Amino acid sequence: MNKSDLIEAMATNAGISKAAAGKALDAMMKSITGELMTGGRVSLVGFGSFSVSARAARDGRNPQTGATIKIPARKVVKFKAGSELKDSVN
Known part of the structure; x- marks a missing residue:
């Protein structure tokens, strides 16, 4: 599965548009990257x-x-x- 496949799956599962799913995925990746850059930890239970x-x-x-x-x-x-x-x- 690549990024576009993941965006499509997210859009289908959440019942949102691909554009919204793409923005959500980009925001999540940016947030995780930002926290790791400061030496933090990201836990997803x-x-x-x-x-x-x-x-x-x-x-x-x-x-x-x-x-x-x-x-x-x-x-x-x-x-x-x-x-x-x-x-x-x-």
Whole structure:
């Protein structure tokens, strides 16, 4: 499912127009992104939670040459599925 498929499904399930569903999806994504940018956490009960985690700097290898390279520290987004989502998939 891509973004346009998701918008269509949202519009159908909620009984709203595709334009309204698209605006709602964009607003949701913008809100989640904004909260994660500040280092916060977003929890959607039953669905899951998004959080930001720090990844330390480390050494890696170039697979073509075998040379050691430095991989810088960075922040990564993590998602942990909620119990209802896990149960519905299984």
